[in-house]
Amino acid sequence: MGKKIWAVAQQRAGELNRMSWEAIVAAQKLARLLDGEVEVVVLGEGDPVKSVTSDLARASVQCVRTADHPALASYTPGAYVGLFRSAIEKALPGLIILPHTYQSIDFMARLAQESGFALVPEVTEAGLEDGRLALRRPIMGGKLSAKVAIKDGSSAILSVQSGAFAAADLEEGDGAPSEALEFDAAAVSPDREILGVEEVGGEQVDLSQASVIVAVGRGVGGADKMAPVEELAQALGAEIGASRPVIDNGWLPRDRQIGSSGQTVAPKLYIALGISGAIQHLVGMKGSQVVVAVNKDPGAPIFGVARYGVVADLHEVVPALTQAIREAKA
Amino acid sequence: MRIAVCIKQVPDTEARLRVSADGKWIDEEDLPFVINESDEYALEEALQIAEKTDGEVVVFGLGPERTREALRKGLALGAAKAVHLEDEAFEGGDAVATGRALAAAIGRESFDLVMTGSQSDDIGWGATGSIIAGLLGWPHAWLVMGVELEEGGSSAKVTREMESGMNEIFRLSLPAVLEVQAGINHPRYASLKGIMQAKKKEIAKLSCSDLGLEASQVGAAGSGVQILSVAFPETGEGAQIIEGDAESAAKALVEKLKTEARVL
Numbered sequence A: 001m002g003k004k005i006w007a008v009a010q011q012r013a014g015e016l017n018r019m020s021w022e023a024i025v026a027a028q029k030l031a032r033l034l035d036g037e038v039e040v041v042v043l044g045e046g047d048p049v050k051s052v053t054s055d056l057a058r059a060s061v062q063c064v065r066t067a068d069h070p071a072l073a074s075y076t077p078g079a080y081v082g083l084f085r086s087a088i089e090k091a092l093p094g095l096i097i098l099p100h101t102y103q104s105i106d107f108m109a110r111l112a113q114e115s116g117f118a119l120v121p122e123v124t125e126a127g128l129e130d131g132r133l134a135l136r137r138p139i140m141g142g143k144l145s146a147k148v149a150i151k152d153g154s155s156a157i158l159s160v161q162s163g164a165f166a167a168a169d170l171e172e173g174d175g176a177p178s179e180a181l182e183f184d185a186a187a188v189s190p191d192r193e194i195l196g197v198e199e200v201g202g203e204q205v206d207l208s209q210a211s212v213i214v215a216v217g218r219g220v221g222g223a224d225k226m227a228p229v230e231e232l233a234q235a236l237g238a239e240i241g242a243s244r245p246v247i248d249n250g251w252l253p254r255d256r257q258i259g260s261s262g263q264t265v266a267p268k269l270y271i272a273l274g275i276s277g278a279i280q281h282l283v284g285m286k287g288s289q290v291v292v293a294v295n296k297d298p299g300a301p302i303f304g305v306a307r308y309g310v311v312a313d314l315h316e317v318v319p320a321l322t323q324a325i326r327e328a329k330a
Numbered sequence B: 001m002r003i004a005v006c007i008k009q010v011p012d013t014e015a016r017l018r019v020s021a022d023g024k025w026i027d028e029e030d031l032p033f034v035i036n037e038s039d040e041y042a043l044e045e046a047l048q049i050a051e052k053t054d055g056e057v058v059v060f061g062l063g064p065e066r067t068r069e070a071l072r073k074g075l076a077l078g079a080a081k082a083v084h085l086e087d088e089a090f091e092g093g094d095a096v097a098t099g100r101a102l103a104a105a106i107g108r109e110s111f112d113l114v115m116t117g118s119q120s121d122d123i124g125w126g127a128t129g130s131i132i133a134g135l136l137g138w139p140h141a142w143l144v145m146g147v148e149l150e151e152g153g154s155s156a157k158v159t160r161e162m163e164s165g166m167n168e169i170f171r172l173s174l175p176a177v178l179e180v181q182a183g184i185n186h187p188r189y190a191s192l193k194g195i196m197q198a199k200k201k202e203i204a205k206l207s208c209s210d211l212g213l214e215a216s217q218v219g220a221a222g223s224g225v226q227i228l229s230v231a232f233p234e235t236g237e238g239a240q241i242i243e244g245d246a247e248s249a250a251k252a253l254v255e256k257l258k259t260e261a262r263v264l
Helices: A019-034 A046-056 A077-091 A102-115 A227-236 A244-248 A279-285 A314-329 B037-053 B067-077 B095-106 B128-136 B192-198 B246-259
Strands: A004-009 A037-044 A063-068 A095-099 A118-123 A125-129 A132-139 A144-150 A156-160 A178-180 A193-199 A212-216 A239-242 A269-273 A290-295 A308-311 B002-006 B009-011 B033-035 B056-062 B081-085 B113-117 B140-150 B155-161 B166-173 B176-180 B203-206 B225-231
Touching (some): A019 A037, A019 A156, A037 A046, A037 A077, A118 B095, A227 A239, A239 A244, A269 A314, A290 A314, A308 B246, A314 B246, B002 B128, B009 B067, B033 B037, B033 B067, B037 B140, B056 B067, B056 B095, B128 B140, B128 B176, B140 B166, B155 B176
Parallel strands (some): A095 A156, A118 A156, A212 A239, B002 B056, B002 B113, B113 B176
Antiparallel strands (some): A125 A132, A193 B166, B009 B033
């Protein structure tokens, strides 16, 4: 394991992705364990990357290294992989830590393979075991987690799951110096011609402001089985949300989706019906004040974040719950 | 257009899971296996492109004997041929080792596109397709939500999902590897005719040595990462489970929401 640890910050149009701080916190933690030194690395072009560099400088790190290149104005995996591969050859970091964003996932596997680094995506915990780096990550859609180790001596690329390392734990310093990241400019070759960005179907429904949400998962079984759920939502004055499988199956429109690829919500009451609780869903609703879970599977991870749970078929519980709420409100 | 589709057989997401005796994986005995969800969408997208371009789809699967069921299903859905990578040496591979074997198998033939799911529902590296692309030296895209061929098939307009409800659209030259997101299309069901025809289609078998790879390059030996143990996550306090039949549980729950949690 080399002593140099890179924490990769992510920016878009000068706006820092807040998960960047979590990657830095993870890097600071690993630096303490491995007696290493953290450098923050950020890529982009011109003013956007300059402005985030000064923001990043408040972290207690060796330096903030900036790669400023016209071909980095928009993200492409070709430019990112080429740049990082040549920068790695020059600086020889032992560990590279990224936020587990869609952009990181898009390029980090290819970078790991091309640079001969081990790859561990979606890390939720990091520590040492018998002197080796041991990392925990979810498997089976979050139902279980696996502890994995990097084989001896190998450098590694990790991405850290949203929320696993708290940005509030950031160690601040007295202004980290800004340095240029050394790389071979010829290696920065975009492999996509960006044509544009579009909003997915427009967000007609803003679930982020809802104070009560009834959310359904795969367990609801079909669009034709939604009527009792709608009645429950009506009795509660709640908005209806859903986890991804419901949307993919076309049972509800996409603007009802809650989770990493949908909306982030924080109601005072969240009732999860037939939702197993994959991590991608949990990141979108963990800010809820009180979570109720109804699921047939007592091992469903949703029960881990719920305050109240009912282990039963939602189709039996929902009408009874609607009735009980009407009586309570009467 | 000739398209390679990689499909993985994974435990049914609805199945009850147990940790295996050695604590390093799940107990696979009596576990129902299905085609990985996003791989089904990748296969459907490939079949649609092949139909439009008078091309064909070849399905690739790496895994033990049971993987043949998934490949047979791929053939029933419309793939022309299947390739089964089966060798003890492949077992326990991480995404890099598994990608290396798949890329070697795909590289034996000529393809215009490789399609995979974006992430497996079991180990979920979300990486195998990107690694295949790196090894083939082709461009790739992850979390693909749309594919539109251009200019007689030398490039494609690809839509990828970004965070916060946005999609990015870009042009990718072909050949390329596309890692497809669930929800891109509506996967078809196998017809009786398809199932009958699948029985006559070929499932070619390739071992590690057939691929010209050493056992040290694939499987657990060729992986940079090894699993030490798997466990059900500690859930902290977890939920207060409310017992009883539907009616009494509903009443008790509403009472608690009103008086204990005070959210009603």
